[in-house]
Amino acid sequence: MPDEWVAVAVMLGAVAVLVTVRLAVARGSAIEFADAREEQLTRRLAARVRCALADALPAVRNEIRHGPNQTDETLLKRAEYHYRQNLPEPAPCRVYRDGVRR
Secondary structure (H helix, E strand, O other), X not given: OOHHHHHHHHHHHHHHHHHHHHHHHHHHOXXXXXXXXXXXXXXXXXXXXXXXXXXXXXXXXXXXXXXXXOOHHHHHHHXXXXXXXXXXXXXXXXXXXXXXXO
């Protein structure tokens, strides 16, 4: 077998291993919702604050845990508030418009 074919076979094998590992990691990180209400609220919050479902889920779970008898709209408002409060502080702007710090 020519050396080129061996190199191609090794590269294809490496690609197959990488794809398999990537699929296994992606499958393991799938979001699992406790119930339909949690899923619906998480999707609505993620759309409202424009974030990933995985980022919105902890805020929704926290609000459901603290107030399970609240209406969905109340839970959504509280989850949005706490999600935004828990965001990291933006870095201060180090550029001044006129070049002079006042």
